Structure formats: structure tokens, C-alpha cells
Amino acid sequence: MRRTESESADRGDVTPDTSPYPIVVLSADGSVLRVSPSARILLGDVPQDRPDALRSRAPWLATAHLGLADGPRPPAPSAPSTSGPSGPSGAEPWGDGVRGLLDGRSLEGRPVPGTDGSVTWWLLDDSDRQRAERELARERERTAFLAEASSRLLASLNVERCMDVTVLEAVRRLADAAVVIGPNPGRRLRLVSCVRGGSPAAATTTQSPDMVPGLSEALQGFPPVPSRWINPAAAPAWLVPEGFGPVGSMAVVPLPGQGVPAGALVLLRHEDGAAFDENEETLARLFAARAGAAVSSARLYTEQAAITDTLMRELLPPRLQQTRGVEFAGGYRPAGDQDRVGGDFYDVHPATADQRETLAVLGDVCGKGLEAAVLTGKIRNTLHALLPLTGDHQRLLTLLNRALLTSHHTRFATLVLAAVRREGDRARVRVTSAGHPAPLVVRADGVVERVETRGSLIGVLPDVTSTTANLMLGPGESLVLFSDGITEARGGPLGGAEFGEDRLRAQLAGCAGMPAEAIVEHVQMIAAQWVGAGRHDDMAVVVISMPHGAHLSMVGGTGPGRYTA
Amino acid sequence: MSVEPEYRDCQFDVGVVRLEQLTVTVDGPLDFDTSEELLETVGKTLAEFREEPLLALDLGGLTLCDSMGLSALLAIRRRTTAEGVRLVLLRRPRLLDRLLELTGTAEYLIGTPGGEDEHSEP
Amino acid sequence: MTATANGGIRSTVTARAPGGAAVTTAGTRDWAEELWTSVSGADEGSATDVVFAALESGLDAESVLLDVVAAVQTRVGVEWAANRISVAQEHAATAINERVIGAMDRHPLVAAARPSAHRGHVTVACIDGEWHALPARILAQVLGLRGWRVDYLGAQVPTPHLIGHLHRTAPDAVALSASLSTRLPAAHMAITACQATGTPVLTGGAAFGPDGRYARQLGADVWAPDARSAAERLGEGLPEPAPAHQPVDDLPHLSDQEYTLVSRSKFRLVGAVMTGLEDRVPAMRDYTELQRQHTVEDIGHIVDFLAVALYTDDRSLFTGFLAWTADVLTARGVPAFTLRPALDLLAAELRDFPRARDLLAAGSGTVPSPPGPRGGTGDGGAR
Known part of the structure; x- marks a missing residue:
């Protein structure tokens, strides 16, 4: 019970006759002793000296008054020495008071015991406060609903999930069932519906939105038709969720999108429920504005993501597998965690009838991110076209260089070519570096050798030169191609140290005889641990291995790619 | 191809001096973030001193050169050649010579295939 | 060491x-x-x-x-x-x-x-920095065999990729796997990010503790001890994901900044301990380059585990790691008490960090004492 100091202070100094507040003094038996003028306005003429006089006008007050007799009486105010600091009159309120209605007004009665066994009832008219509190509570509840609905709606950038959340939130607060209808570019309507307590269900229909009053308008972004104008019996069967029963009332609200309508929300209530009032329609519109924004953001994201995926598909590194008894495995980690592509690339082109060597390529173009990735795409395509020339690496590099030379910029690429041909349980490999760090060979006994090849980078110089190395891989031996993102990775336990070729070689020494994917994984893990949480460049590694022993199973390395999108 | 390590001093300075010869000095790392600045300075310098027969890049203060840095040097070489200006790379640190050697660009940039000449720093 | x-x-x-x-x-x-x-x-x-x-x-x-x-x-x-x-x-x-x-x-x-996919759609991924993909792969296979549509993203999935995937595909649930305890902070970030998209998160793997205590601590919606129970929990239907929140809401102790400061100054701490060890342990001066490298790595791991113990506010993560390291050292013929000076040096570096100091004291307690009063190469008054 709220009470201010000033309230209790002035209360002591007034008598019923002068009090501006409504006061009625009742004797112990309930008879009216005195009534203040303002109380008389509230109560009307009450006969005095009759115990049941109040019962007809304010039974709640009469009951409360008699109830006081049953409780303990507070100390009589005539004993000032014990009444404490509350004031000379000792006019303390007694208990929590009582509340009741009188002619539609909300009154609160607060009893103050008198010295003679009488009780002074202060009647406080709190109708306005009550109304304000109700309004505030309703507003708070609406705000809380909208805030919670918004945070759920904003959580996802997926159109389907946003539509699910929209109907779930709508049945939580606004209606017994809700249906979201997507915008209608084609002939089919997409709808998601949900009954309170149920789960969202998606459906499509070829029915016309014209069958639902107000729906076509809403889908075209026209202002909503007031619910009271909509005949709920007109709701077609395809709209009403199964088992819902007869529709009592229906509201159709547009979902505004970003410039274009994002769809419409249909709210349904059972026959025995209340119809939508104006406040509820306003709330539904506020909710629909949020839902519409969320759905259209999700739609925009989905469209962008689809475009990116399509363009990116060509730029992603391929999955590698065993080819003609030789294992190929590759792994790639772009510089940025947000990126899926970057300046490093690799490809394996399996041998064909015309071309008897399998060609593996690993390269690195300068720059990073999408810009670099676009250049890798150009190089990969050009190389693919030049595949018939795999037999002569120098010639292939010369043609590639010529194709990439441009007067616009001096962006270049470095790369390694490895042409592999199986001979029994061994593989003959021709390796050529074009300005790229030389690959390493892991021998069966754990010795790690650097391949002696060098050449000029591609795409800037008028002429390129190269030397090709020839080597044999025996069973359990591997050739490791890598980009300098690995050897130049900075980190380590003390931070700032370059990973370096020596550490790479030391790690590879323990990888003799391992399957190609295992070496790729090992190198990637060691490099990633070296970098820790620090920045790094694009890192790519390709391993070409001759399997151990003569067992050539059908089992290819078609496990999951190391590369995850 | 190289990434800028965070621990290192990232101060980068390009200056132009004209004593006996037109010299652009480079201090700090030449990489993704700084190579554009070098290209701009060289471009302006060449435009300003049109009659100059020789441009020297003083690389004594170079602390790192990544692929974007190398790309910038190649672009400068291409530009000076087109304008008939001779390019000299002075006081080249070992890290640069190694990069030129690895990428097969030593001959194009400094005229010797091995990547070392009298302008290499010991 | x-x-x-x-x-x-x-x-x-x-x-x-x-x-x-x-x-x-x-x-x-x-x-x-x-x-x-x-x-x-x-x-x-x-x-x-x-x-x-x-x-x-x-x-x-x-x-x-x-x-x-x-x-x-x-x-x-x-x-x-x-x-x-x-x-x-x-x-x-x-x-x-x-x-x-x-x-x-x-x-x-x-x-x-x-069977044909009829049960719903699950994304299976390893936490960023987690290389042990096989447990997640096996879960993906089991779910596939039980009729789920599974997107298996593999090892070391950067969280931005994972979230992008969830937005694009809206699976019914995401299963996250982590084996390395030191990935728990990254796991926490991934869990809250997934939940913020409205996707319930199932977690599994050794990192979350044998009883799943870290999964609960980090606010995962479900934890499963193995693939079978994970499949069963998924089959029962998952709860609503926890509402969007920030990691610190789950772990209020993080606001003391000890975790942040220790992780951010890792390199400095490792360097300081190395320098201090060279003073205190004369034998280290004769270490080969490889031995030094291993020692630096060991100290790096100690700091990593200290950081994750600060993150979870769980001492057993740190003491358990030290006990394990002590066993490995002993198995290799390196006296385990050589860990002590490193812990002492760290404690000296972190004297203003009460939680870290407590952890280091508890850690010292799990490492055997040097034998005898003059004990070995330990901290025998080199200062």
C-alpha cells in the first residue's frame, strides 16, 4: 500500500467537516457518525445511526469495517507517550485498507482508529490511477512482446525461419492461429501456418489470394482493411489450419518489406473468442512491421548468398582423391576467417587417354581476398586450356605467362607444376617451380629433400625461364607442395617467429609413409597452431603420395574435403 | 604472399632526395598496406623530374617485402622502362635479393640473374 | 622439461x-x-x-x-x-x-x-581450431543412418562460416564437436552465436568434460556423451535454444579480466618464464635448440591451460593438465618437478591476479617435489 509522509501528516489535523478528502466516520457497529461534504457527494445521503446504512451503497466498506473488529486494535491514540514519532494525533492507518467500486469509480478505503472506538475511513478515489496503471501495464506488456518478438525475428537471416518465428510469435500473443503468406511473384502462394500450441507448417497453394478478403490488397502493400469489415466466414478452407474449426474473427495485415511488400499476416480467432479491437489491430500492425523487416532482410541475404555461392563455386578449391593409384590430397585456409577464397589455389587434372600424366598445380597470386581469387580463377581456366601441353612445362609456362601479361597491372602468380605418372609401385614426377618455394619430398626413411627446381614468376616479365626436376616416389613417399603462407606464418609460443622451412621439414620427417590426407592435415594443424589466434596469409598445401605396399584398393580419398565452406 | 606481423614496427616512410641522382628512399615494410604509397610517390616523382635519366630506389631501410611489394617494384620497373629512365635498386637487403632470386625477377629488376650485385647489402 | x-x-x-x-x-x-x-x-x-x-x-x-x-x-x-x-x-x-x-x-x-532422409536436418561441425574431425564425422554418419539430413562441415570451421551456413540452410539443430579443452572459449563463442540465430546447439567431445559440465557451463542446449545418445537426444526433439546473450552472461567471473589479460599477454608471459628459467635452472643453459623449443612449447601449453581454467573458473582443468604433463615427462625420463620453477615464475608474473595465483598454487601442489633438500635442478636458490 503506497502512502507518502505528507499524506499521513495532514490526515491528523483535519476533521470530517473540513476535510477536502472524502471521509466517513463509522461507529463500532457500523453506524455512520459523520460524513465529510465530499464523501457525501460520493455516498449520497446516508441515514445516520443505522448499523446497516452503508451496506446498500458500499457493501465492501461495510464488510471491511465489521472485519476490523475481529483483528487486533492498534494502540489508542490517546496515549501519546507510546505512539512514537508519527504525530500528535496518532492517526495511523490501520491495516491495508480495502478497495471497492462505487458508481463505477474505484475507491480505496483506509481505516484510521478513533479514540472512542469509532473508525475514520478515508475514501481515496483511485479510478484514474487504476486506469493509468492498467494502461501502463498493457503498454509494458505490448512493448515487451514487441521487443521479444523483434529479437527472435532478428536472430535469423533465413526466410523460412523468419516466417516460422512470425507465426509462432503471432499465436503467442495476437491470435489463436496465424498464417504468413509470402509475396506472390509466381502463381503459387507460399504459406506458413501455426495454431496456438502447435508447430509451424509450410504449404503452397495455387489458390488465388483474391479469395481472402483483404489479402490481395495486403500483398500489394495497400493499407489494411479493418478486421470488422472482414467476414470471417469468408476465410477459405486452404487458409484455415486443419482442425481449427469455425473462424470467429479474422485480421489481415500487410508485412511491409524494404520497398516491396514482404507478404501478409492473417490472424484468426476462434468463434468463442473476442473480436480484434482497434488496439489489437494497431499492435498487430506494429508486430507485422517488425516481421516484415526481418523477412525481407532475410530474403535479401538469401539472394546475395545465392549469388555469391554461384560465383564462388568456380573459385573454391576442388576435392582431391586417389587417381590411378597415386594419392592426391589438398588443404586450403584463406587469410580471413570470413573469406572462403583467396590468392592461393590448387588443382589436379587426372591423366587422360591423350595425356598420360596427371598434372597437379599449386599456386599463389599476389594480393588477397576476392580480388586475388578472381585472378586465380583466370589462371586455373587458362591452365586447363593448356593441359595438352603438360609434356613441356617450360612451354606451358610461357603460354600461361603470355595469356596473363597485361599492361594494366603487375599482379603476378607463382606456382608449382607436378606431372605424375605411375610406374609399377612407384611414381615418376616432373616438378617445375615458377617463382614458387620449392616443394619438399618425404622419403620412406623420413629424409626430407628439397626439389631442385626454379623459374620465374608468371604474368609480368616479357619472358619466363624455368628448370624442371625429375624424381621418383617410392611406396610410402610423398611430394609436398605448399604456399609461403605456411613457411612464412608468424607465431609460435613466443609470438612473432616465422614458422620457416626448417620447422616444416622437421614436421614432415615424422610423416614418412603416411597417407596423403594425413600429411595435409598434419601440416595444416601444425601451421594453424603456430599462428594461434594471430593473423595469417592464405595457406595451401597439396600432397602427392605413393601408397604403401602393393594393395591398391578401390578406396579413394573421397573423405570430406579439408576445405569447409 | 606474406602477412604483416603484428609485433613489428610498422612505420613506413617514403622520401625523395635529389643529390647527384634522383633517389626515392624506402623505410619499413613494403607490403599489401604500403606498396600503393610507394607507387604513388614514384609516379609523382617521375612526373615532376621528367628530364632525369636515372631513378634510384634506396632500399637500405626495407624490413620486409611481400608479393604486393614485389609487384610494386615490378610496376616501377615497367614504368621507368616505358619512360626511358634507368632504375637502380640501391642497398638491397638480403631478404629482397632472396625474393628476387626465388621469383626469377633478379635479372629484370637489377640486371644480374643471380640476385646479387654491387648494390646488395652484405 | x-x-x-x-x-x-x-x-x-x-x-x-x-x-x-x-x-x-x-x-x-x-x-x-x-x-x-x-x-x-x-x-x-x-x-x-x-x-x-x-x-x-x-x-x-x-x-x-x-x-x-x-x-x-x-x-x-x-x-x-x-x-x-x-x-x-x-x-x-x-x-x-x-x-x-x-x-x-x-x-x-x-x-x-x-533410409531416406525423413527426420529433419542437422549441421555437424568442429569448433574453430579443432582438428579432430573423426568424432564429428562418425556422428554425421550415424545420424545419416538414422534418417537425418546431415550437413557435415568438417574440422576447424571458422564461426563466421558456420553462422553463414545456419542462415542459409536453417537446420533444426547444430551439433558442435570439440576435443581440445583449450578450444572451450572458441566453443563458447560458437555456441552463443548459433543460439543467436535461433538454432539449438548439441555439444559433444572430450573438451566438454566427461560429465558434460563445460557444455552446461557454456550454455549449450544439450550435451551428449557419445554419438548414440546424441542421436537419441536429437530424436526426442531439442529444446528452444537459449535466448540471445553474450558469453559473459554465462560466466560472470570473466569480468575480472584475468582470462583476457592472461590470454593477451601469453607471448610476454612465455618469454618471461623462459628468461627466468634460464636463470634458475642451470641445466637449461646446455639445452639443445630442440630441447629449448620443446620447453617453450610446454610453457606455452601451461599458459594456454591456465587461461582456459580462468575462463571456466575450474581448477581441475589446470591441475589435471599438469598431472598429465608430469606423467608424460616422467615417462620420458624428465623429472616432473622441473615444472615447478615455471609455475613459480608465472605466479610471480601474475601476482596481481588472485584467481590465476590460486590456480598456480593448486597446480604446484599436483607436481611432485624435488627429491631431498638440495633437490635437483629445481628452484634451489638460484637467485
């Missing part, structure tokens, strides 16, 4: 595949033992033969995955933790198991048993 030759300390427990303990069923042949022989011999062909034979003997595909392949993988983890195989050998064994799983997929019996 040269404990861990190849970094990669993952947990005080062993690498548990979702299959849990090695249970062998069906018939008289011990399939897991046979597969172990092939895998440890790096014999891919015979490994595939063993698994095919198990399938053809009537063992169902899920049991082969969990009671044979996963059991062998668990054993690989045990062997690694006991320092009987190297990290590289572990990778080789894992690669063979991966191939065996791939081969199983193409076996006609498995193909015939695979």
Missing part, C-alpha cells in the same frame, strides 16, 4: 570418440582388435577388409561405426595421450579410419540400410 614433442595437447582425459568405451559385440571375432591391428600397421587395405567382414557378418552399420571404428579411434587417442604414438602417427591412423568410413558408405549393405 621436454614433455610434448608435437604440441597438440588436447585434454586431460583422452580423445574420446563418440562411441565411448571400446565395446565389442557380435560374434566371436573381436572386430575392434582386428581393426586396431590394421590401423596401427597403417594398412588401409586390410582395415577396409576388416570392416567389410564385420558388416557382412551381420553387424549393423551403426555398430560397426561406434563399436569398431570409434572404439579404435578412442584407442588411438589413449595411445597418443600415453605418449606411445606420435601426433603424426595419430594423424595417419585417423586418416585410415576416415577412409574406412568413406569405404563403408559405398558398401552395398550400408547403402541398402540407409
Whole structure:
């Protein structure tokens, strides 16, 4: 019970006759002793000296008054020495008071015991406060609903999930069932519906939105038709969720999108429920504005993501597998965690009838991110076209260089070519570096050798030169191609140290005889641990291995790619 | 191809001096973030001193050169050649010579295939 | 102090595949033992033969995955933790198991048993920085066999990629796997980010603790001790994901900044301890470059585990790690008490960090004392 100091202070100094507040003094038996003028306005003429006089006008007050007799009486105010600091009159309120209605007004009665066994009832008219509190509570509840609905709606950038959340939130607060209808570019309507307590269900229909009053308008972004104008019996069967029963009332609200309508929300209530009032329609519109924004953001994201995926598909590194008894495995980690592509690339082109060597390529173009990735795409395509020339690496590099030379910029690429041909349980490999760090060979006994090849980078110089190395891989031996993102990775336990070729070689020494994917994984893990949480460049590694022993199973390395999108 | 390590001093300075010869000095790392600045300075310098027969890049203060840095040097070489200006790379640190050697660009940039000449720093 | 030759300390427990303990069923042949022989011999062909034979003997595909392949993988983890195989050998064994799983997929019996996807859609991924993909792969296979549509994203999935995938595909749930305790902060970030998209998160793997305590602490919606129970929990339907929140809401102690400051100054701490050790432990001056490198790595791991113990506010993560390191050192003939000066030096560096100091004191308690009053190369008054 709220009470201010000033309230209790002035209360002591007034008598019923002068009090501006409504006061009625009742004797112990309930008879009216005195009534203040303002109380008389509230109560009307009450006969005095009759115990049941109040019962007809304010039974709640009469009951409360008699109830006081049953409780303990507070100390009589005539004993000032014990009444404490509350004031000379000792006019303390007694208990929590009582509340009741009188002619539609909300009154609160607060009893103050008198010295003679009488009780002074202060009647406080709190109708306005009550109304304000109700309004505030309703507003708070609406705000809380909208805030919670918004945070759920904003959580996802997926159109389907946003539509699910929209109907779930709508049945939580606004209606017994809700249906979201997507915008209608084609002939089919997409709808998601949900009954309170149920789960969202998606459906499509070829029915016309014209069958639902107000729906076509809403889908075209026209202002909503007031619910009271909509005949709920007109709701077609395809709209009403199964088992819902007869529709009592229906509201159709547009979902505004970003410039274009994002769809419409249909709210349904059972026959025995209340119809939508104006406040509820306003709330539904506020909710629909949020839902519409969320759905259209999700739609925009989905469209962008689809475009990116399509363009990116060509730029992603391929999955590698065993080819003609030789294992190929590759792994790639772009510089940025947000990126899926970057300046490093690799490809394996399996041998064909015309071309008897399998060609593996690993390269690195300068720059990073999408810009670099676009250049890798150009190089990969050009190389693919030049595949018939795999037999002569120098010639292939010369043609590639010529194709990439441009007067616009001096962006270049470095790369390694490895042409592999199986001979029994061994593989003959021709390796050529074009300005790229030389690959390493892991021998069966754990010795790690650097391949002696060098050449000029591609795409800037008028002429390129190269030397090709020839080597044999025996069973359990591997050739490791890598980009300098690995050897130049900075980190380590003390931070700032370059990973370096020596550490790479030391790690590879323990990888003799391992399957190609295992070496790729090992190198990637060691490099990633070296970098820790620090920045790094694009890192790519390709391993070409001759399997151990003569067992050539059908089992290819078609496990999951190391590369995850 | 190289990434800028965070621990290192990232101060980068390009200056132009004209004593006996037109010299652009480079201090700090030449990489993704700084190579554009070098290209701009060289471009302006060449435009300003049109009659100059020789441009020297003083690389004594170079602390790192990544692929974007190398790309910038190649672009400068291409530009000076087109304008008939001779390019000299002075006081080249070992890290640069190694990069030129690895990428097969030593001959194009400094005229010797091995990547070392009298302008290499010991 | 040269404990861990190849970094990669993952947990005080062993690498548990979702299959849990090695249970062998069906018939008289011990399939897991046979597969172990092939895998440890790096014999891919015979490994595939063993698994095919198990399938053809009537063992169902899920049991082969969990009671044979996963059991062998668990054993690989045990062997690694006991320092009987190297990290590289572990990778080789894992690669063979991966191939065996791939081969199983193409076996006609498995193909015939695979139902059409009818149960819903799950994304399976490893936390960023987590390289042990096999437990997640096995879960993905099991879910596929039980009729789920599965997107398997593999090892080391950067959280932005994972979230982008969730937005694009809106799965019913995401299953996150982590084996390395030190990935718990990253796991926490991934869990809250997934929940913020409205996707419930199921977690599994050794990192979350044998009883899943860290999964609960980090606010995961569900934790499962193995692939079977994960599949069952998914089948029961998952709860609504926790509402969008920030990691610090789950772990209010993080606001004391100790975790932040220790992780951010890791390099400085490791450097300071190395310098201090050279003063205190005369034997270190004669270390080879390789020994020094191992010591630096060991100190790096100690700081990593200290940081994750600060993150979870769980002392057992740190003491358990030290006890394990002490065992490994002892197995390698390095006296474990050499860990003590490193802990003392760290405590001196972190004297203003009460939680870190408590952890280091508790850590010292788990490391054996140097023998005798003049004890070895320990902190015998070098200052």
C-alpha cells in the first residue's frame, strides 16, 4: 500500500467537516457518525445511526469495517507517550485498507482508529490511477512482446525461419492461429501456418489470394482493411489450419518489406473468442512491421548468398582423391576467417587417354581476398586450356605467362607444376617451380629433400625461364607442395617467429609413409597452431603420395574435403 | 604472399632526395598496406623530374617485402622502362635479393640473374 | 622439461570418440582388435577388409561405426595421450579410419540400410581450431543412418562460416564437436552465436568434460556423451535454444579480466618464464635448440591451460593438465618437478591476479617435489 509522509501528516489535523478528502466516520457497529461534504457527494445521503446504512451503497466498506473488529486494535491514540514519532494525533492507518467500486469509480478505503472506538475511513478515489496503471501495464506488456518478438525475428537471416518465428510469435500473443503468406511473384502462394500450441507448417497453394478478403490488397502493400469489415466466414478452407474449426474473427495485415511488400499476416480467432479491437489491430500492425523487416532482410541475404555461392563455386578449391593409384590430397585456409577464397589455389587434372600424366598445380597470386581469387580463377581456366601441353612445362609456362601479361597491372602468380605418372609401385614426377618455394619430398626413411627446381614468376616479365626436376616416389613417399603462407606464418609460443622451412621439414620427417590426407592435415594443424589466434596469409598445401605396399584398393580419398565452406 | 606481423614496427616512410641522382628512399615494410604509397610517390616523382635519366630506389631501410611489394617494384620497373629512365635498386637487403632470386625477377629488376650485385647489402 | 614433442595437447582425459568405451559385440571375432591391428600397421587395405567382414557378418552399420571404428579411434587417442604414438602417427591412423568410413558408405549393405532422409536436418561441425574431425564425422554418419539430413562441415570451421551456413540452410539443430579443452572459449563463442540465430546447439567431445559440465557451463542446449545418445537426444526433439546473450552472461567471473589479460599477454608471459628459467635452472643453459623449443612449447601449453581454467573458473582443468604433463615427462625420463620453477615464475608474473595465483598454487601442489633438500635442478636458490 503506497502512502507518502505528507499524506499521513495532514490526515491528523483535519476533521470530517473540513476535510477536502472524502471521509466517513463509522461507529463500532457500523453506524455512520459523520460524513465529510465530499464523501457525501460520493455516498449520497446516508441515514445516520443505522448499523446497516452503508451496506446498500458500499457493501465492501461495510464488510471491511465489521472485519476490523475481529483483528487486533492498534494502540489508542490517546496515549501519546507510546505512539512514537508519527504525530500528535496518532492517526495511523490501520491495516491495508480495502478497495471497492462505487458508481463505477474505484475507491480505496483506509481505516484510521478513533479514540472512542469509532473508525475514520478515508475514501481515496483511485479510478484514474487504476486506469493509468492498467494502461501502463498493457503498454509494458505490448512493448515487451514487441521487443521479444523483434529479437527472435532478428536472430535469423533465413526466410523460412523468419516466417516460422512470425507465426509462432503471432499465436503467442495476437491470435489463436496465424498464417504468413509470402509475396506472390509466381502463381503459387507460399504459406506458413501455426495454431496456438502447435508447430509451424509450410504449404503452397495455387489458390488465388483474391479469395481472402483483404489479402490481395495486403500483398500489394495497400493499407489494411479493418478486421470488422472482414467476414470471417469468408476465410477459405486452404487458409484455415486443419482442425481449427469455425473462424470467429479474422485480421489481415500487410508485412511491409524494404520497398516491396514482404507478404501478409492473417490472424484468426476462434468463434468463442473476442473480436480484434482497434488496439489489437494497431499492435498487430506494429508486430507485422517488425516481421516484415526481418523477412525481407532475410530474403535479401538469401539472394546475395545465392549469388555469391554461384560465383564462388568456380573459385573454391576442388576435392582431391586417389587417381590411378597415386594419392592426391589438398588443404586450403584463406587469410580471413570470413573469406572462403583467396590468392592461393590448387588443382589436379587426372591423366587422360591423350595425356598420360596427371598434372597437379599449386599456386599463389599476389594480393588477397576476392580480388586475388578472381585472378586465380583466370589462371586455373587458362591452365586447363593448356593441359595438352603438360609434356613441356617450360612451354606451358610461357603460354600461361603470355595469356596473363597485361599492361594494366603487375599482379603476378607463382606456382608449382607436378606431372605424375605411375610406374609399377612407384611414381615418376616432373616438378617445375615458377617463382614458387620449392616443394619438399618425404622419403620412406623420413629424409626430407628439397626439389631442385626454379623459374620465374608468371604474368609480368616479357619472358619466363624455368628448370624442371625429375624424381621418383617410392611406396610410402610423398611430394609436398605448399604456399609461403605456411613457411612464412608468424607465431609460435613466443609470438612473432616465422614458422620457416626448417620447422616444416622437421614436421614432415615424422610423416614418412603416411597417407596423403594425413600429411595435409598434419601440416595444416601444425601451421594453424603456430599462428594461434594471430593473423595469417592464405595457406595451401597439396600432397602427392605413393601408397604403401602393393594393395591398391578401390578406396579413394573421397573423405570430406579439408576445405569447409 | 606474406602477412604483416603484428609485433613489428610498422612505420613506413617514403622520401625523395635529389643529390647527384634522383633517389626515392624506402623505410619499413613494403607490403599489401604500403606498396600503393610507394607507387604513388614514384609516379609523382617521375612526373615532376621528367628530364632525369636515372631513378634510384634506396632500399637500405626495407624490413620486409611481400608479393604486393614485389609487384610494386615490378610496376616501377615497367614504368621507368616505358619512360626511358634507368632504375637502380640501391642497398638491397638480403631478404629482397632472396625474393628476387626465388621469383626469377633478379635479372629484370637489377640486371644480374643471380640476385646479387654491387648494390646488395652484405 | 621436454614433455610434448608435437604440441597438440588436447585434454586431460583422452580423445574420446563418440562411441565411448571400446565395446565389442557380435560374434566371436573381436572386430575392434582386428581393426586396431590394421590401423596401427597403417594398412588401409586390410582395415577396409576388416570392416567389410564385420558388416557382412551381420553387424549393423551403426555398430560397426561406434563399436569398431570409434572404439579404435578412442584407442588411438589413449595411445597418443600415453605418449606411445606420435601426433603424426595419430594423424595417419585417423586418416585410415576416415577412409574406412568413406569405404563403408559405398558398401552395398550400408547403402541398402540407409533410409531416406525423413527426420529433419542437422549441421555437424568442429569448433574453430579443432582438428579432430573423426568424432564429428562418425556422428554425421550415424545420424545419416538414422534418417537425418546431415550437413557435415568438417574440422576447424571458422564461426563466421558456420553462422553463414545456419542462415542459409536453417537446420533444426547444430551439433558442435570439440576435443581440445583449450578450444572451450572458441566453443563458447560458437555456441552463443548459433543460439543467436535461433538454432539449438548439441555439444559433444572430450573438451566438454566427461560429465558434460563445460557444455552446461557454456550454455549449450544439450550435451551428449557419445554419438548414440546424441542421436537419441536429437530424436526426442531439442529444446528452444537459449535466448540471445553474450558469453559473459554465462560466466560472470570473466569480468575480472584475468582470462583476457592472461590470454593477451601469453607471448610476454612465455618469454618471461623462459628468461627466468634460464636463470634458475642451470641445466637449461646446455639445452639443445630442440630441447629449448620443446620447453617453450610446454610453457606455452601451461599458459594456454591456465587461461582456459580462468575462463571456466575450474581448477581441475589446470591441475589435471599438469598431472598429465608430469606423467608424460616422467615417462620420458624428465623429472616432473622441473615444472615447478615455471609455475613459480608465472605466479610471480601474475601476482596481481588472485584467481590465476590460486590456480598456480593448486597446480604446484599436483607436481611432485624435488627429491631431498638440495633437490635437483629445481628452484634451489638460484637467485
